Amino acid sequence: MKQDPRRKRIRITRLFRRRKIAELPPSKIIIDIGPDQNPGWASKSFILSKFHALAKITVDIANLARRASHVIYKTSTTDDKQPPMVSRRRRGGSVGNRPTSRRGKFKQSRFHIPLGLKNRVTLVFSAGALVLSLALAALTYITTSHSIMNQETSSLLSVAYDNAFTAKRDLQGPHPYINFQYSSKKLNRHIATVIPNLLDEITADPLTGADSLVYVSSIWYHYPTTFTSHDLPHGLLTMVKNGVPAEQYFTYQGEPHLAIGIPIPLSGALYVGVFNLSDTAATLHILFVTLLLAGIATTLAGAFLGRWAAGRALRPLAAVSRAAQDIASGKPKTRLATTDVSDLTVLAASFNTMVDKLQERIERDARFTSDVSHELRSPLTTLATSLSVLETRRNEMSERSQKALDLLSGEVKRFQRMVSDLLEISKMDAGAAELVPDEVAIDELITKAVDLFSQNKVPVVIGEKACSLRILAEKRRIERVIANLLENADRYAGGATGVLVDVNAGFVRVSVEDNGPGIAPQDREHIFERFSRGSQIAGNRGATSGTGLGLALVQEHIKLHKGRVFVTEAKSGGACFVFEIPIDIHSSNSHKKDRSQGKEKHDL
Amino acid sequence: MVTNLLIVEDDESIRTSMRLSLEDEGNEISEADSGEKAVDIFNNANISFDLVIIDIMLPGMNGFDCCKEIRKHSSVPIIIVTARADTNDVVTGLEAGADDYITKPFEPKELSARIRALLRRSRTSEGTSSTLLIGDIEILPDAGEVKRGNEEIHLTRTEFLLLCELASNPGKVLSREHLLEKVWSYDYFGDGRLVDVHVRRLRTKIERDPANPDHVLTVRGLGYKLVV
Numbered sequence: 084m085k086q087d088p089r090r091k092r093i094r095i096t097r098l099f100r101r102r103k104i105a106e107l108p109p110s111k112i113i114i115d116i117g118p119d120q121n122p123g124w125a126s127k128s129f130i131l132s133k134f135h136a137l138a139k140i141t142v143d144i145a146n147l148a149r150r151a152s153h154v155i156y157k158t159s160t161t162d163d164k165q166p167p168m169v170s171r172r173r174r175g176g177s178v179g180n181r182p183t184s185r186r187g188k189f190k191q192s193r194f195h196i197p198l199g200l201k202n203r204v205t206l207v208f209s210a211g212a213l214v215l216s217l218a219l220a221a222l223t224y225i226t227t228s229h230s231i232m233n234q235e236t237s238s239l240l241s242v243a244y245d246n247a248f249t250a251k252r253d254l255q256g257p258h259p260y261i262n263f264q265y266s267s268k269k270l271n272r273h274i275a276t277v278i279p280n281l282l283d284e285i286t287a288d289p290l291t292g293a294d295s296l297v298y299v300s301s302i303w304y305h306y307p308t309t310f311t312s313h314d315l316p317h318g319l320l321t322m323v324k325n326g327v328p329a330e331q332y333f334t335y336q337g338e339p340h341l342a343i344g345i346p347i348p349l350s351g352a353l354y355v356g357v358f359n360l361s362d363t364a365a366t367l368h369i370l371f372v373t374l375l376l377a378g379i380a381t382t383l384a385g386a387f388l389g390r391w392a393a394g395r396a397l398r399p400l401a402a403v404s405r406a407a408q409d410i411a412s413g414k415p416k417t418r419l420a421t422t423d424v425s426d427l428t429v430l431a432a433s434f435n436t437m438v439d440k441l442q443e444r445i446e447r448d449a450r451f452t453s454d455v456s457h458e459l460r461s462p463l464t465t466l467a468t469s470l471s472v473l474e475t476r477r478n479e480m481s482e483r484s485q486k487a488l489d490l491l492s493g494e495v496k497r498f499q500r501m502v503s504d505l506l507e508i509s510k511m512d513a514g515a516a517e518l519v520p521d522e523v524a525i526d527e528l529i530t531k532a533v534d535l536f537s538q539n540k541v542p543v544v545i546g547e548k549a550c551s552l553r554i555l556a557e558k559r560r561i562e563r564v565i566a567n568l569l570e571n572a573d574r575y576a577g578g579a580t581g582v583l584v585d586v587n588a589g590f591v592r593v594s595v596e597d598n599g600p601g602i603a604p605q606d607r608e609h610i611f612e613r614f615s616r617g618s619q620i621a622g623n624r625g626a627t628s629g630t631g632l633g634l635a636l637v638q639e640h641i642k643l644h645k646g647r648v649f650v651t652e653a654k655s656g657g658a659c660f661v662f663e664i665p666i667d668i669h670s671s672n673s674h675k676k677d678r679s680q681g682k683e684k685h686d687l
Numbered sequence: 688m689v690t691n692l693l694i695v696e697d698d699e700s701i702r703t704s705m706r707l708s709l710e711d712e713g714n715e716i717s718e719a720d721s722g723e724k725a726v727d728i729f730n731n732a733n734i735s736f737d738l739v740i741i742d743i744m745l746p747g748m749n750g751f752d753c754c755k756e757i758r759k760h761s762s763v764p765i766i767i768v769t770a771r772a773d774t775n776d777v778v779t780g781l782e783a784g785a786d787d788y789i790t791k792p793f794e795p796k797e798l799s800a801r802i803r804a805l806l807r808r809s810r811t812s813e814g815t816s817s818t819l820l821i822g823d824i825e826i827l828p829d830a831g832e833v834k835r836g837n838e839e840i841h842l843t844r845t846e847f848l849l850l851c852e853l854a855s856n857p858g859k860v861l862s863r864e865h866l867l868e869k870v871w872s873y874d875y876f877g878d879g880r881l882v883d884v885h886v887r888r889l890r891t892k893i894e895r896d897p898a899n900p901d902h903v904l905t906v907r908g909l910g911y912k913l914v915v
Contacts, residue, residue: 457770461698463792468704471795475711499792522908
C-alpha cells in the first residue's frame, strides 16, 4: 500500500516553506516517515529536503522532545483516516515507535524539573559522593575517637596508679613497720613532713600532667592552685571513699577533665588524680574538622567527576547538535569525524550519510533550477529579439494586433526578469555568489540609483552622519536592492514617497517608505520569502506584476553584505522597507571565510 | 554609412532574430554558425567588418578561440555573448580580446546601445592630437599608434582609448565609472571588470614588468592613474 511519495513530499516542503513548524501547537507535529518499516536515514532524507529545514527541525525536535510528548513518528500509511494517536497505539511494537516509549517515560515523570542531562548526572554523582563520604567520615571519627580515648584513659590510669603507689610509699615512710598506729599528733607531724614532697613529686611531673589530691586522716591535701575536693564529682568521691577505684569524665571551667580516684590501703587514705583532657579534645576536634573537609572535598570531587563523565558521555550528542547548528548556519560541508568507539561509529556514519544525501539533493535541486533557467535563456533571447522586430513595425499593425503585441512584450519582459532573478538566486543557493566589494560613497550611490530607477521622482534624504561616508559594498548589488525596493513600492503601493539614508550603530541604514496600505504584521517576515505575495493582493496578477523574487533577492544581496533587511510601518501608515549594512564589513568577516573554507569536522 | 556586423551564433533562431532586429537598425549583417566559419568569413570575405558579435558557447572552436583568432590580425570591436555575467566567462572573454560582453537573455535595445556606443567611439576617436610621451612610450593619437622606440605596440581600439584617457590626465586618479563613460561611452550599465581586465591587458603590452607596473597604477578602491 504505497502512497505516492510526491504527494507527501509536497506536504512536507510546504510545511517547511511556511516555517510553520515552530509555531504549530506541538501536538500537531507529525513527521511522516513513509511506508517502510525501517525508517533509515535514506528514506527520511527525501522528506527533509532542505538543509536549513533539517537543522531547524533537528533542533526543534530536540527541544520538543525535551519539553514533552509532542513528536509523533508515524510509519503507518494504511490507516490515514485514523488520528495518529490511535494508529500509534495499534502499532505498539513496531520499529518506528521508539520515540513513543520515550514519550511514555516523559509522561511518567510528572514532577519533572527541567534539568540538563549533564546537570542531572552531576547531581546524582555529587549526592552519591556526599552520602558515601559522610558515612565514611562518621565511621572513621567514631572508631578513631574511641581508640584515642581508650589509649588516653589507660595511660592516665597507669599514671594515677603510679601516683597512688608513690603516695602510699611516702605516707608509709622509710620504715615499712611504721604505720598509722602512730599517735595522731605524731602522725600529723609525719604527714606534714611528707606531704609537700609527695605533692611535688606526683604533681610536678610535666609528663603526667596530673593535678593530684591526697586525702589522709580526713584532710584533703593539694596545691592551692589546683582542684579542691569540692570541684570533684561527688559520685566519684563516694565510690572511692567506699574503697572502690573509680574514674569519671567531667567538665570544669568549660574544659573536659578525667578524674581517677584510687583508695590507698592506709586507714582510709585516698588518691585522686585529675587530668585535663582539652588536648585530646582538641585532637578530636581537628580530626572532626579534617574529616568534614575531606567529606566536602570528596563530594566536590564526585560532582566534578560526574560532570566530567557526563560531559564525556554526552560529547557525541553535543557534537551532533553543534554539527546540526553549523549546517543550519550555512556550513553545509560540516561532518562528524569518524571514531573507533563502536557505539558512535553508527551514529557518525548515519549522520554523515544523512547530511551527504541531503546535500546531494539540495545541490541537485539548485542545479535543476539553474539548468532550467539556462535552458530558458536561448528561447527567451529569440523571443525578445523577435518582439523588438515586431515593435518597430507597430504602426503597420491593426489595433488588436498592437494590443496583443503589448501583452506579449509585457510577459516576455517579466519572463526575462524572472529567469535572471532565478539564475541569481540559484547562484546564491549554490553558495557561488561572492561579494566583490568596492569602496563607495554610500550617499552618492543610493542617490544615483534612486534617481535612475525612479526617474528623479523619489526624494532622497541623507542623514548628517551618512554624508560622504565611504564603505565597502558591491555597487551592482546595492543598485539591484534599490531597484527592487522601488519597483516593489511602485507595484503595490503606488510608488515610494521617500528614501532615507542614515547611520545607526555601526550600520548604514536605508529606508524606503511608501504611502500604500502597509504590510500586515503577520506578513512582515514572510514577505521576503520566494514567490510570496501579500495576502491582500493575491489574485491581482498580470503583466505588470513582479517575478515574486524581488524581495527574496533583496534579502540575499543584503545578507551577502552581512546586513539585514526588514519591514516596518511608515509614519504615513504605509510600508517602510529598511536595510542595514555594516560600515566596516571586515569586522564581521569571519563567517564568510569559514564558509568558503568549507569542510569542518566535529569530533565525537 | 552602412555598418557591417558579423554575428557568430550557432542557434539559428537567435541568429535570425538578431539579424532581423539589427537590420532594422540599418546594419548590414553577415552570419556564421561556427567559430571556424566566422574566422574564415572575417579574413576572406570582401567586407570590412565594423563589429563582431560572438556567442561563447559554440560547437567546435569556441567563442574565446574565435575571438583570439580574429584579434590576431584586427582590432575590430568585439562583443561576446556570455551565459552568465558572474562566471569566469566574462573575464576569459575579455582576456581573449573582447571589448565588451552582454549576457543572455539580453534586451535587443541593450545590445544595439552597446553596439552604437562601441562604434561611435571607434569612429569619432581622437580628441587630443598632440603626441603624448610616457617614459619611453610614445602615443600618436592621430595615427592611432603606440611606439616604444621604433617598435610599434599593437593595441586594440579599447586599449588604445584607455591609454589615451589615462595619458591625457597624468597623475590624476580616474575612477572606473569615469573610464567606462569615456572609453566605452557607457552612461550607466557598466561593469568594473571591463575596466580591470582591459587595464591588465594594457599592462601586459606596455609595461616592462606587468606584475609590478611603472606607469598604469591601481589606486585601491578608487580607480587607476598613470604616472610618467
